[in-house]
Amino acid sequence: MRSTLPRAVHPAAWWGWAIGMAVAVSTTTNPVLLLLALCVVALVVAARRGTSPWARAFRLYLWLGLAIVVARVVLHVLVGLKFGEIVVLRLPEVTLPSWAAGIQVGGTVYLEGLLAAALAGLRLAVMIACIGAANALANPKRLLRALPGALHEIGSAVVVSVSVAPQLAESVQRVLRARQLRGDTTRGLRAVPTVALPVLEDTLERSLLLAAAMDSRGYGRTDHVPGGHRLVTGAVTLGGLLASAVGIYGVLDATTPAAMGTPTLLAGLALSGLGLWLGGRHVPRTTYRPDPWRGAEWLTVGCGVVAAATLVTVSRTTPELLVMPLTPLAVPPLPMAPVVGLLVGALPAYLTPAPPRPAARAAHRGARDRVVVRG
């Protein structure tokens, strides 16, 4: 029963789920499956997002996706390679020199080509919506805390840079609200000095608070590490990274010997992990309110993995089910397995604990209401 209490699901679990959905989407151009994946992602976001500022960003990602589809279609009409049978629009075509082959400026637009362009754009848009869902669902600061100990310096730098802008905005809003409560309604440039100084002070105070909090948890303190140990850690990490680079090259290049591919990559990853672990052993540091990883997290990641695995398997075995039939144009198929796989991706909307109810937001709203009543 503990798991049904409202709590935030581990951010890494949301990222795992979102990447799984994005992998699933990347295998298909079937518009039914693309729109279904979009609906699934929107459902999970609607059901499980918090009240933080970034939780409201999902809508922005949807607008970005729409812009991508529109841009893809416009580019197809302007410079794309037109093909098909069903004429949509007759445009004059500019004759280009032979070295510009592959670009067709203007020219008759066909329905098939237009649909192919729109669906390619839609696929990218849905993948971006998946990443947007992870952003809306996962708290980026809490995700950074899950970094391995050896990377804690990078982690703190990223946390500071990530939180500056939202904190500044929040600070400005707070100061403005305080001024409003005191009846100061100066606007425009004249209000800048009266806002800037409190904001600056606020920022400084927060920075000191953060510094104190980090110091109390062991950040910035270095344990004594023997020289030989440091050398081993550096060698293992560097060797691991090099082996990973070589392995990736081997995997991507078909002409290299097989040993240079996956085995080298795996060995490199293992070495890198070992190096991180060795380096992190000597970072004395505690965590305040560690994020638990329980059944809900496994379930969330598992749903993403199932969706990705289903669609990748179908694309290996019966790829024609995942594509929009363009030549000849036909109704897209509605295959059972991919639909079920994508619907499994919607399970976290119901099977994970609900996000905690915000207390601060209700208080703010009450305060604002009082102001309105008084004014």
Add this chain to the structure above:
Amino acid sequence: MRGSEPGLLRHLTGAAAASGLALAGLVMTSAPASAAACSGTSGVTVVVDTGSSVNTRCAAGDPASALKALTAAGFSVTYPQQYPGSVVCRINGFPASDPCVRMPPADAYWAFFHATRGGGWTYSSSGVSSYDPRPGTVVGFRFGAGQQPRVAPPEPTATTAPAVTTTKPQPTSAPRTTSAREVTSAPRSTSSGAAATAPAPGVTPSVPPSPTPTASRSASASASPSGPATPTATPSVTASTSATRLAAAPTAEPDDGSPGVGTLVAAAALLALVGGGAGWTAWKRRA
């Protein structure tokens, strides 16, 4: 050598007569292009070599790209679903084994060559949709691992010759789908008495693209009623050594999978359910 020339000539005329007879017997409509190399310096000659049979035709006029020449010559082209409009996966349904979803493999693809009449093949450095063949030249397609077509580019001729390399041509009725636009816009080609015998009783506008490999009129007529509404069938003469293979190949064209209205309704219901659930959840949590 002199002795062989009359033999060859007789062979060619014999072949021409045979195909002419077959045409008359089949009561064909005129194909959008002739079943031979182009005459003179007009049109682009298209040579398609499946590895087992060679098929030469003419795309009249000045096609804007090799791909347009290929389709204007009456070949049907299937694209890989991931690269629509720019990569050739199947020509006349061959090879049926390729699912035509991703890029065809490097050892079984349609290699694209171009050449001057009577010249030598050049492996094209630009794609089929971007190479613009000049009128009076030849484009060649060879299925395999990138080998040249097995026949040389046809010599420049003033008259139309029947199909180049083959033994005695076996005309088969191989209806292929071409749009009405192409049929009407493609200029009628040079020779073939087929145009004169055009009424085409056996061909209705709804012949499915899966043909019967036999050449009888009844077969093509019986094939007509059960097709989808869109394609207009224009049977043409395929003169090739393995006519049955080419003629049988178009059956593999993806035509059977059109699920129709039921699928659309089911898909719309599914999307409405999940999308409506998302909207309802968002509205409920906002309230």
